[in-house]
Amino acid sequence: MPKRRAVETAAIRFDIVDSSSSLSAVTQTVAGIGGKIRALATVRRIEGDPPVAEIELEVEGVTEEALVGALEGLADVRTVHLTRALDRVFGKRIIVVGGGAQVAQVALGAVSEADRHNLRGERISVDTIPLVGEEHIAAAVRAVADLPRARLLVLAGSIMGGDISVAAEELRAVGIPIIALNMVGSITDHVDLVVSDPVQAGTMAVMAVAETATFDLERQRGRRY
Amino acid sequence: MPKRRAVETAAIRFDIVDSSSSLSAVTQTVAGIGGKIRALATVRRIEGDPPVAEIELEVEGVTEEALVGALEGLADVRTVHLTRALDRVFGKRIIVVGGGAQVAQVALGAVSEADRHNLRGERISVDTIPLVGEEHIAAAVRAVADLPRARLLVLAGSIMGGDISVAAEELRAVGIPIIALNMVGSITDHVDLVVSDPVQAGTMAVMAVAETATFDLERQRGRRY
Numbered sequence: 001m002p003k004r005r006a007v008e009t010a011a012i013r014f015d016i017v018d019s020s021s022s023l024s025a026v027t028q029t030v031a032g033i034g035g036k037i038r039a040l041a042t043v044r045r046i047e048g049d050p051p052v053a054e055i056e057l058e059v060e061g062v063t064e065e066a067l068v069g070a071l072e073g074l075a076d077v078r079t080v081h082l083t084r085a086l087d088r089v090f091g092k093r094i095i096v097v098g099g100g101a102q103v104a105q106v107a108l109g110a111v112s113e114a115d116r117h118n119l120r121g122e123r124i125s126v127d128t129i130p131l132v133g134e135e136h137i138a139a140a141v142r143a144v145a146d147l148p149r150a151r152l153l154v155l156a157g158s159i160m161g162g163d164i165s166v167a168a169e170e171l172r173a174v175g176i177p178i179i180a181l182n183m184v185g186s187i188t189d190h191v192d193l194v195v196s197d198p199v200q201a202g203t204m205a206v207m208a209v210a211e212t213a214t215f216d217l218e219r220q221r222g223r224r225y
Numbered sequence: 226m227p228k229r230r231a232v233e234t235a236a237i238r239f240d241i242v243d244s245s246s247s248l249s250a251v252t253q254t255v256a257g258i259g260g261k262i263r264a265l266a267t268v269r270r271i272e273g274d275p276p277v278a279e280i281e282l283e284v285e286g287v288t289e290e291a292l293v294g295a296l297e298g299l300a301d302v303r304t305v306h307l308t309r310a311l312d313r314v315f316g317k318r319i320i321v322v323g324g325g326a327q328v329a330q331v332a333l334g335a336v337s338e339a340d341r342h343n344l345r346g347e348r349i350s351v352d353t354i355p356l357v358g359e360e361h362i363a364a365a366v367r368a369v370a371d372l373p374r375a376r377l378l379v380l381a382g383s384i385m386g387g388d389i390s391v392a393a394e395e396l397r398a399v400g401i402p403i404i405a406l407n408m409v410g411s412i413t414d415h416v417d418l419v420v421s422d423p424v425q426a427g428t429m430a431v432m433a434v435a436e437t438a439t440f441d442l443e444r445q446r447g448r449r450y
Contacts, residue, residue: 011371013370013371018261019261020255020256020259020260020261020286021256023252023256023261023262024252024253024255024256026252027248027249027251027252027253028249028252028253030245030249031245031246031248031249034245035245036243036244036245036248036267036278037248037265037267038266038267039265039266039267040262040264040265040266041263041264041265041266041371041373042261042262042263042264042373043370043371043372043373043375044399044400053261054399056371056373061245083367083368083370083371084364084367084368086368086371086372089364089365089368090354090365090368090372091354099340100336100337100339100340100341101337101340103336103340104332104333104336104337107329107332107333107336107351107353108329108332108333111325111328111329111332111353111355112325112326112329112355114325114354114355115324115325115326115328115355115357116325118354118355118356118357119357123354124354125352125353125354126332126352126353126354127350127351127352127353128332128336128350128351128352128353129315129316129339129343129348129349129350129351130336130337130339130340130343131343132340132343132344139309139314140314140315142308142309143308143309143311143314143315145238145268145308146236146238146266146268146281146308146311147268147311147315148266148267148268148281150268174269174279175269
């Protein structure tokens with residue numbers, strides 16, 4: 001898992017005329033001052049003539065002043081605000097997917113444990129979605145690979161297997177470990193760690209990604225608790 | 226709040242040589258085929274020579290085939306996978322910020338309620354971070370405006386005010402409503418709804434954003450339960 005951040009990231013939010021060419025001008029401008037775009041998201045759109053999009057942009061390798069200066073020079077760019085890179089505010093993300101009852105209990109353990117680490121300077125978020133059905137859960141497992149700052153997945157349910165197990169191996173292959181509750185189905189053979197108690201599963205998930213904890217998932221790989 | 230999605234979104238993940246110019250070439254190519262970038266995130270980086278970045282890209286107004294075809298033509302782009310736009314998988318986001326004990330109870334209510342709506346075709350995630358201190362909580366409240374798909378914030382704590390109340394008004398001004406627990410401090414005068422029971426606060430938060438619920442936050446504005 002990449003844990004290091006080599007260079008500071010400048011983060012800004014701005015309004016821009018919502019067209020293909022206007023955003024392309026932004027990215028060309030960023031490249032022109034030597035910045036690498038780490039994140040760009042349309043956070044909301046404002047109907048009007050012309051329609052305007054509100055964009056959150058994080059750029060590595062340039063100062064905030066340089067970034068603001070360059071973007072304010074573009075004709076289509078409106079109000080520019082400095083913001084903070086989301087990893088400095090919300091930090092690493094534990095993702096919890098599965099049945100509502102179990103997801104809630106895993107979240108209880110994970111939030112309580114994250115509280116203890118965040119008090120000591122860590123930044124760990126606990127992000128959850130209750131879902132039902134092999135197809136939807138497998139899609140969510142695969143999509144965790146696309147979530148910025150996702151560091152670990154907890155699968156919380158009573159029965160999972162089939163395509164969910166396939167998706168689990170795909171996710172682990174891109175470097176995101178998985179903790180599963182002890183449950184029916186093949187999934188428990190396709191994760192890094194199996195934990196029976198959902199509160200403990202949430203706690204261990206946070207410990208596994210916290211710099212402030214001494215818990216090494218590598219040394220627990222394949223075990224069941 | 227913008228709830229509609231006018232046009233389909235194509236989503237892909239690809240590896241690309243990690244340089245300023247390579248990403249700029251991507252955005253120019255997307256603009257060239259008439260697409261509007263809705264999200265672009267570096268989900269991970271692979272050290273090497275040259276270093277490679279794994280990018281998640283969501284583009285509106287083009288087909289997946291056209292997007293893949295255009296990007297595969299770029300020299301710096303490596304493996305291209307089709308993915309699914311994150312809003313189709315993780316949907317609307319309820320954000321819960323505050324003290325660990327209260328955040329966990331709000332999450333319990335929200336996850337249980339989201340489960341009931343997601344079973345009927347909704348997609349609602351419950352994303353949480355336990356934090357302490359006026360400065361950190363105010364920063365998180367402001368940063369909710371930068372989170373893609375964030376629809377409502379729940380402030381869960383025992384005492385909040387000062388700059389958190391200022392940040393709450395800023396967030397509401399961009400169209401994201403706030404539910405707060407009943408607590409000490411000025412915050413309860415700067416939110417849309419005050420709820421004493423954290424489980425009910427989480428439940429109401431989900432009801433307020435679910436298309437499958439009949440709960441209108443507008444009609445509850447300023448009330449306390």
